[in-house]
Amino acid sequence: MAPPYADMIRYSANQWGDIAHPHDLSQMSLKNFVDGMMLAIANIHDATKVGGYYGILCGNQRKNGSYRNLSSLVERLAPGKLCEEIIKTQHHCVSDSRNYSNKRLIRISHEKLLLFKKTQHSSYFAVKQAEQKAIALLDATWLSTLRRMLQQTSKMDINSILLEFSSMIDASSFLNVNWEGRIEMLLKSDHFEFIPDLGVYSLRRY
Known part of the structure; x- marks a missing residue:
């Protein structure tokens, strides 16, 4: 599959x-492009035999000063197991004929061929897969935030930690995640130690 690179x-x-065709990915807003792209990928996934492979050729885009990493988006959201990432040079790009004299950034001159293995019969399992990836990302983000907080304050009690987090997050948007319980679970990792006499947490010294 070689979809349009958004509206490039x-x-x-x-x-x-x-x-303009209403289902043309190149005519869509970025949000609708992502939605349409995921539907197209799900169709390709479901048409592939279990144990087989499907590939997506995707490039990235720089627009209005922002870098749109479309290939990484596909890598994160496509159903199946990512098996290969082949980086190739782009040829005959529209931007080749343009002069960007005011730009110091390197011109985009590559695209990626992402190869996925189908491991499940239906792409419906991608819903659970996406939720698991989202929770893993939350855990990694919260863990680094906890470590940074304790780097700055040295010691904090659980109520202060939860209060600090409550000012940063929207608890209503967290799927089925009990965020307070998740924070307490992360505090039990090897990065932290609890000091019973003071009732506070600190970074573990190795």
């Missing part, structure tokens, strides 16, 4: 036809 090149009403 608009196809319907430009490369072909006179009217």
Whole structure:
């Protein structure tokens, strides 16, 4: 599969036809592009035999000063097991003929071929897969935040820690995650130690 790289090149009403097609990924907003892209990938996944492989060729985009890492988005959200990442040079790019004299950043000149192995019959399992990845990302982010907090304060009690976190997060958006319990679980990791006499946590000294 080689989808459009968002709206980098608009196809319907430009490369072909006179009217923009409503299902043309290149004519969509970034949000709708992501939604449409995930549906297309799910269709390809479900058409692949279990144990088989499917590939997605995807490039990235720099627009209005922002870098859109579309290939990493696909890598995170596509169902199945990522098996290979092949980086190739892009040829015949529209930007090749343009001069970016005011830009100090390196011109994007690569794209990725991502190869996934189908391990489940239906792409529906990707819902659970996405939730697991989201929780893993939350854990990693919260763990680093806890360590940074205790680097700055040296010692904190659990109530102060939870109060600090409550000012940073929206508890209503956390799927089925009990965030207070998750913080307490992370504090039991090897990075921290509890000082019973003071009732506080500190970073463990190795």
